[in-house]
Amino acid sequence: MSTTTAINNDVANLSLAAEGKKRIEWAGRNMPVLNQIKERFAKERPFAGVRIAACMHVTTETANLMLALKAGGAELALCASNPLSTQDDTAAALVKEFGISVYARNAVDRDGYYKHLNAALDIKPQFVFDDGCDLVNVLHTTRTELLDGVIAGCEETTTGVIRLSQMAKDGALKFPMIAVNDTDTKHMFDNRYGTGQSTFDAIFRATNTLVAGKIVVVAGFGYCGKGVAERAKGLGAEVIVTEIDPTKALDAMMQGFRVMPMTKAAAIGDIFITVTGNRDVLRDEHFKQMKDGAILANSGHFDIEIDVAWLEKNAKNKNAKMRFQTDEYEMKDGRRILLIAEGRLANLGAAEGHPASVMDMSFSDQALTAEWLLKVGKSLAAGLHNVPTEIDKNVATLKLASMGAELDQLTPAQELYLNSWEHGS
Numbered sequence: 001m002s003t004t005t006a007i008n009n010d011v012a013n014l015s016l017a018a019e020g021k022k023r024i025e026w027a028g029r030n031m032p033v034l035n036q037i038k039e040r041f042a043k044e045r046p047f048a049g050v051r052i053a054a055c056m057h058v059t060t061e062t063a064n065l066m067l068a069l070k071a072g073g074a075e076l077a078l079c080a081s082n083p084l085s086t087q088d089d090t091a092a093a094l095v096k097e098f099g100i101s102v103y104a105r106n107a108v109d110r111d112g113y114y115k116h117l118n119a120a121l122d123i124k125p126q127f128v129f130d131d132g133c134d135l136v137n138v139l140h141t142t143r144t145e146l147l148d149g150v151i152a153g154c155e156e157t158t159t160g161v162i163r164l165s166q167m168a169k170d171g172a173l174k175f176p177m178i179a180v181n182d183t184d185t186k187h188m189f190d191n192r193y194g195t196g197q198s199t200f201d202a203i204f205r206a207t208n209t210l211v212a213g214k215i216v217v218v219a220g221f222g223y224c225g226k227g228v229a230e231r232a233k234g235l236g237a238e239v240i241v242t243e244i245d246p247t248k249a250l251d252a253m254m255q256g257f258r259v260m261p262m263t264k265a266a267a268i269g270d271i272f273i274t275v276t277g278n279r280d281v282l283r284d285e286h287f288k289q290m291k292d293g294a295i296l297a298n299s300g301h302f303d304i305e306i307d308v309a310w311l312e313k314n315a316k317n318k319n320a321k322m323r324f325q326t327d328e329y330e331m332k333d334g335r336r337i338l339l340i341a342e343g344r345l346a347n348l349g350a351a352e353g354h355p356a357s358v359m360d361m362s363f364s365d366q367a368l369t370a371e372w373l374l375k376v377g378k379s380l381a382a383g384l385h386n387v388p389t390e391i392d393k394n395v396a397t398l399k400l401a402s403m404g405a406e407l408d409q410l411t412p413a414q415e416l417y418l419n420s421w422e423h424g425s
């Protein structure tokens, strides 16, 4: 345990620690790549004495990332990047069983959320891990006295990367941030396979609905939308995609999905899933047409994809939490609309987020990128940067090995052929 940084916390219930520890260890079993990195960190101690503030979903998988960094010697303060995704037992275990400072309580209000971000920043971080850019935002708005001490940071999700690129464009970003979200290994595993499966896990837990034979409308056919649409198809649904980008829409068509605007899809869908990173994707003109019993879930980062305020204002009745993480809004004409996890990230609010084997990739990318930043962070310009390709390939190679797969090797003649322009066909 660090001798220089005190272990503080604001968690819901420390007596949940034993249960949290069990679940953290369970997740760890399915994170073979991160485990290998952790073992190396424990030997080499690259982060000895380095202060890191992390604003991430407080889940068992994040806990394993924290343990890998701690094994490498880091002094850590963790706060939640979303109030609904915090697992109180995980938070308790990190504090009580593993001696890590955590500021996170499930369903904390907005004020509490920002208090937690500020408490994590009190560690005076040299490096930051963010998931949605809120920590970086606080650093640049209300905690500017800490900016000089921050060397660099990593961003985990698409929405955070979008916010950071705007900051960088305006010259407002004061230190280098690495778009860990943009690695191939993260996109493929986390956004696509992770969001695809765990969004349906949330819908099942919340509604226990049968997906086969239903019409599922997926708004956005990016990395996450592809995963959601593929899983919906696999479960036997008819899938409609809504898009604003012609190439993404064409891709959806070529994969056998119907494409139409939400104004048309609204009247025929049974289940609506938003994954656009945009706002007001489902709004009054759509709610007005929806069928009785329509289910709405958002798996985009912020709770602005579904206009929940409109439902709150215009519904005749609200049956709050009529099922686990499911609110029912009864419209004036008697139709009922079901909303999962209050329109927040459904897969984290009503399920456990991605399986550990998915987060193994993102968090191995995070751990190796942080190690790389120790070496190069001070020499990088303020702004948004990509993860070096070697880290991405290294994580993919380690994962393949853990799955028992082997790569083919280039022959010398193939290597020469690929690296030369002189050869004809």
Ligand SMILES: NC(=O)c1ccc[n+]([C@@H]2O[C@H](COP(=O)([O-])OP(=O)(O)OC[C@H]3O[C@@H](n4cnc5c(N)ncnc54)[C@H](O)[C@@H]3O)[C@@H](O)[C@H]2O)c1
Pocket: 157, 158, 159, 160, 190, 191, 194, 195, 219, 220, 221, 222, 223, 224, 225, 242, 243, 244, 245, 248, 275, 276, 277, 278, 281, 299, 300, 301, 302, 345, 346, 347, 354
């Ligand atoms: N739930 C999770 O666990 C999880 C995991 C990763 C990312 N995310 C979040 O999911 C969101 C999407 O991420 P992504 O990686 O798929 O992004 P992406 O940029 O690859 O895809 C978003 C797609 O939405 C489309 N779009 C934008 N506005 C639209 C609109 N009004 N109607 C229809 N389509 C629209 C874009 O054209 C794009 O194709 C982001 O907010 C990201 O942070 C969530």
